Amino acid sequence: MSTPSTGPQPPRPGGAPQERREGKPGFLSSIKGPLLFSFALALIGGVVATLTASGGTDNPWRVDIGLIAFGAFFIVSLVVVAMLQLAAKDNPDHLSQGSGVHRSSEELHRQAVARRKAEAQRRREEAARRPDEGERGER
Numbered sequence: 001m002s003t004p005s006t007g008p009q010p011p012r013p014g015g016a017p018q019e020r021r022e023g024k025p026g027f028l029s030s031i032k033g034p035l036l037f038s039f040a041l042a043l044i045g046g047v048v049a050t051l052t053a054s055g056g057t058d059n060p061w062r063v064d065i066g067l068i069a070f071g072a073f074f075i076v077s078l079v080v081v082a083m084l085q086l087a088a089k090d091n092p093d094h095l096s097q098g099s100g101v102h103r104s105s106e107e108l109h110r111q112a113v114a115r116r117k118a119e120a121q122r123r124r125e126e127a128a129r130r131p132d133e134g135e136r137g138e139r
């Protein structure tokens with residue numbers, strides 16, 4: 001997409017289409033997709049429950065049971081779809097960098113081991129010097 005005044009524009013990171021605006025997410029990443037899927041599933045479940053609960057064509061329709069089934073199908077399917085979306089969402093790369101509070105435990109462990117080794121080395125050196133100093137002071 002180019003205009004005469006700005007020339008060709010570079011592609012956006014992540015391969016996002018340039019027609020889409022910055023603040024507006026796509027259909028799959030917005031809430032519309034899961035809501036429409038849950039509504040369609042709930043509609044089918046509600047109709048099936050209404051027809052099967054009536055017990056045949058001679059009896060009146062049980063709309064109350066159909067509405068209850070519609071609500072239950074809608075809520076359950078919406079929760080399942082939301083959980084699947086959360087499970088499939090990748091973490092941003094900057095979260096694995098390990099800076100500040102989010103430092104990796106491996107880095108902290110390495111620092112603690114290095115501190116302990118340096119402290120042990122310092123103690124060994126002090127212990128090696130002390131007997132020499134004690135012998136000089138007694139003479």
